[in-house]
Amino acid sequence: MENVFYSLQAYMLCTKSITYIIMGLLLVLLPLFWIFLTGRDEKKRTF
Amino acid sequence: MSEETSQKDKTLFTPFNVVTGIIILVGLVLTVLRFTGGLGAVTNLDDNNPWGIWIGFDLLCGVALAAGGYTTSAACYIFGLKRFHSAVRPAILTAFLGYALVVFALHYDVGRPWRLPYPVFWSPGTTSLLYEVGLCVFLYLSVLAIEFSPAALEWLGLAKIRNIIVRLTLVLTIFGVILSTLHQSSLGALFLVAPSKLHPLWYSSYLAVYFFISSIFAGLSMVIFEGTLAHKFLHDKMDDTHRKESPGVVTAFSKAAAFVMMGYVGIKIVGVAMDNNWHYLATGWGAWFLLELVGFVALPAFLYAIAAREKSLMAARCAAVWTVLGIILNRFNISLVAFNWQLPAAERYFPSWMEIATSIFIVTVGVVVYRFIATRMPILHAHPDYQHDH
Numbered sequence: 001m002e003n004v005f006y007s008l009q010a011y012m013l014c015t016k017s018i019t020y021i022i023m024g025l026l027l028v029l030l031p032l033f034w035i036f037l038t039g040r041d042e043k044k045r046t047f
Numbered sequence: 048m049s050e051e052t053s054q055k056d057k058t059l060f061t062p063f064n065v066v067t068g069i070i071i072l073v074g075l076v077l078t079v080l081r082f083t084g085g086l087g088a089v090t091n092l093d094d095n096n097p098w099g100i101w102i103g104f105d106l107l108c109g110v111a112l113a114a115g116g117y118t119t120s121a122a123c124y125i126f127g128l129k130r131f132h133s134a135v136r137p138a139i140l141t142a143f144l145g146y147a148l149v150v151f152a153l154h155y156d157v158g159r160p161w162r163l164p165y166p167v168f169w170s171p172g173t174t175s176l177l178y179e180v181g182l183c184v185f186l187y188l189s190v191l192a193i194e195f196s197p198a199a200l201e202w203l204g205l206a207k208i209r210n211i212i213v214r215l216t217l218v219l220t221i222f223g224v225i226l227s228t229l230h231q232s233s234l235g236a237l238f239l240v241a242p243s244k245l246h247p248l249w250y251s252s253y254l255a256v257y258f259f260i261s262s263i264f265a266g267l268s269m270v271i272f273e274g275t276l277a278h279k280f281l282h283d284k285m286d287d288t289h290r291k292e293s294p295g296v297v298t299a300f301s302k303a304a305a306f307v308m309m310g311y312v313g314i315k316i317v318g319v320a321m322d323n324n325w326h327y328l329a330t331g332w333g334a335w336f337l338l339e340l341v342g343f344v345a346l347p348a349f350l351y352a353i354a355a356r357e358k359s360l361m362a363a364r365c366a367a368v369w370t371v372l373g374i375i376l377n378r379f380n381i382s383l384v385a386f387n388w389q390l391p392a393a394e395r396y397f398p399s400w401m402e403i404a405t406s407i408f409i410v411t412v413g414v415v416v417y418r419f420i421a422t423r424m425p426i427l428h429a430h431p432d433y434q435h436d437h
Binding site for chain 1: 302305306309310313316317320321322323352355356357358
């Protein structure tokens with residue numbers, strides 16, 4: 001992805017946008033990974 | 048009498064003693080060479096490459112892999128997970144010896160080792176990250192020595208002072224976590240001063256965060272790894288509590304390491320995105336970066352996840368070794384491989400055999416001392432007089 005950026009604002013708009021998308025994906029994927037991790041654990045009820 | 052003597056000789060010349068003895072002898076000769084002939088007599092260091100494997104391996108890897116001390120004691124004493132208690136003393140011992148050997152190894156690398164206390168006591172360079180690393184390592188080594196001392200005091204039968212020090216455990220653990228956060232991250236931050244020398248895929252303003260987060264799973268992996276070695280070679284020194292708690296420690300640490308490693312992969316990708324370095328991934332350096340990130344972080348994280356789900360000790364142990372190799376690869380990449388990446392091949396650094404032998408000597412000293420302590424002091428078992436102390 002070799003864009004040419006003519007201003008800092010344009011550079012940061014592009015990089016931060018991609019970062020926000022990655023973070024959104026991580027917010028979904030990491031809990032799914034946690035569910036995978038703890039899938040075989042004994043269910044502990046505290047109530 | 049001659050039968051008894053020959054029996055004693057037989058016991059002394061075990062394969063372990065012979066191999067470690069040879070390594071230590073070679074190491075002592077190299078030590079004399081280094082301190083009489085200077086760095087040039089022993090190393091391939093030069094003005095372009097002032098830091099070699101004595102920093103890249105002995106210091107960077109040594110500090111990262113000694114992180115098991117703060118992670119295990121934080122889990123047990125701060126997060127209250129008492130089922131990890133049997134793992135604390137071995138982890139603290141590994142960390143104590145690890146940091147002691149880091150300081151020992153540093154003496155080989157610095158120009159005037161007798162001046163090592165100067166930055167702490169005489170001339171603090173408070174604007175320097177390296178000063179902060181030195182101060183934190185000095186303080187944390189002291190904390191670890193105090194945290195380790197109850198085991199030695201129990202062995203020596205000094206109950207009164209042992210009981211006083213045990214009451215300091217929580218304070219020491221908190222102080223240890225603070226100091227570890229500081230120096231683990233600062234070691235990464237050292238490389239912020241050389242943006243043109245470190246390849247863009249490894250250089251990031253988040254280097255400090257990367258080093259700290261990776262130290263967490265490095266420490267967890269080392270606890271699993273040295274637990275594996277202890278089970279294999281020091282099984283008779285372990286008591287029932289250790290043997291019973293050990294699989295639970297491995298499973299729980301695998302789960303924690305898997306999650307932290309996946310988070311780490313995520314923030315590494317964010318780092319590439321923030322600096323717009325995607326185009327580097329299509330280069331040879333990119334392939335090497337992906338090998339490190341996918342092959343030595345993401346894949347062992349999956350293996351850890353499977354180990355945690357299936358409660359498989361074998362999978363966890365393999366993942367631990369794999370992760371430790373990944374940490375070593377990461378530290379080597381940042382300090383040696385991707386550092387000075389633009390220099391021509393003739394000016395790049397490769398360690399001399401004497402540097403490698405010195406590093407092996409230092410690790411061997413650590414293994415020998417660990418074995419000496421673990422076979423005599425209450426590390427892998429509770430002392431009979433303090434069975435119910437938690």
